[in-house]
Amino acid sequence: MRVTRFLFLSCLVLSTIAGTAAAQSKSEGKYETRVKYLKNAYDALAGSYVLFFNYPRAAETFDKISATARFKQDERREASRQALTLYSSLGDRTAMARARQNFVALGASPKEVAEADFIIATAELKRWDRYSPDTGANATARRAAQRAMDDYYTANKARDPAAQYAVQAAYWSAVTRHVVQPREAVKYWQITIEAFEKWKRLAPLKDGKSSALSSLEAKYAAEGEFTLLTQEIEDKFDYETGHHRFKGTSVEVVNQYTAQAAIAKGWYDKLQHVNDAYLSPEWTIAAMSRQGSLYDSLRTGLYNVRPPALKMFDAKTEALLKRAENSDDADLQAKADEARVRVQEAWRNKRDQELDSADRIMIDRYATSVVLAKRYNVSNPAVVRAIRRLAFATEVIGEAKMKQFAGGVKELNYTEGMFQRMRPGQVSTPAPQGMPEPLPVLVGGAP
Secondary structure (H helix, E strand, C coil): CHHHHHHHHHHHHHHHHHHHHHHHCHHHCCHHHHHHHHHHHHHHHHHHHHHCCCHHHHHHHHHHHHHCCCCCHHHHHHHHHHHHHHHHHHCCHHHHHHHHHHHHHCCCCHHHHHHHHHHHHHHHHCCCCCCCCCCHHHHHHHHHHHHHHHHHHHHHCCCHHHHHHHHHHHHHHHHHHHCCCHHHHHHHHHHHHHHHHHHHHHCCEECCEECCCCCHHHHHHHHHHHHHHHHHHHHHCCHHHCCCCCCEEHHHHHHHHHHHHHHHHHHHHHHHHHHHHHCCHHHHHHHHHHHHHHHHHHHHHHHCCCCCCEECCCHHHHHHHHHHHCCCCHHHHHHHHHHHHHHHHHHHHHHHHHHHHHHHHHHHHHHHHHHHHHHHCCCCHHHHHHHHHHHHHHHHHCHHHHHHHHCCCCCCCCCCCHHHHHCCCCCCCCCCCCCCCCCCCCCCCCC
16 A cells, blocks of 8 residues: 555656656747656556556546647557546546547547547446346346447448447447347347458458458457357257257168268358468367267267167068068078178178268367367367367277377377366276375374
8 A cells, every 4th residue: 555655646746747847848848758758657657557457547647638728649649549548447437438528539540430439438348248148137238238239330321430349239239139049149240241341341450361260350240150050950950959860770770871962061161161261370270160960969869879769770661570480491591691680790891881981080080179178278068069079989989099180180189088187077096006004103102
């Protein structure tokens, strides 16, 4: 506390001295130097308020800097922007309006004005906690944030200088709906993606590519596209939602699987667009994991096909085989047995071939997402699920195949039991010691 008060008083004294010196030194030709000292004093004072979380006084200090005519216009404009940001965090609407007016009067560009307006709009957003229940005051705050984001997007969607912030407004319009009713957010996720495409065209180039790529806006658009794809995949494809319950003869099951594999390739390509179009590490990792889940669903459906859903022969062929088996003709009986063995072996071979093909893609995508998550220090539910499914797959297909399929993933450096050890919540059994631990020594001898 003493350090805080000392710093405040020092800055105040310094600003007073510098201000007096500036007034006295015009005739001495040192006016600009003294003004610079005064500006530095105010900056130090504002910084000290921020450092000690006294945001109201910090905002007032930046306000005073912006109103001091002896400072340079660009410095005053930046101070008014700082004041606006702090007032937005404090929710002071009157002060925000005053700071915005000052910001515009000091020559803010159209894009800077668009940013200022978005800062004002986010004042409502900061009142809402997206991770708390949508009840009471938090529900009211969510609706207010939703209106603010909707209004900003509607007012600025056609304005090129505001294109960057229109993406952010559209994103939060989607999020404030998604947390309550995901289906109602579909339109706004699509708007987010469209707004990003516009911003990507307008953003300046960097190394020959749009600077919008890998940006915060790219992350928001990638999340939107991933979310829409995930909803569709859950509705139309995932094993967990009731799909890939194959049934019929072995030939019919193989045909059903082949048809679903073609559909999986279509979803895979759409998810690949998330990887390529935004260059967002977080959502590239999530999309890769989701690509793996497509083939996870496929192989799970095929692996779980069992009688009575699975039949080796159609009804007509089955009747003929039973007639031959029940006849007194040993030659017919042998041919019937041979037919059954041949078809069963063909089914097992084809099933194993398809399982290996799906496992290879599934493990590659899951494992690559794990590698990238480590490289970019990303943690999200998609990565956790990938690790869990890889651990489960190891138990199903065995270490030999897991080593074969995972060995080709760059930077993974697969070792036996890797995914079981990485699996969240997994508690390993302590290694056996062979001998029990010795009893504690009683200090002081027996009583």
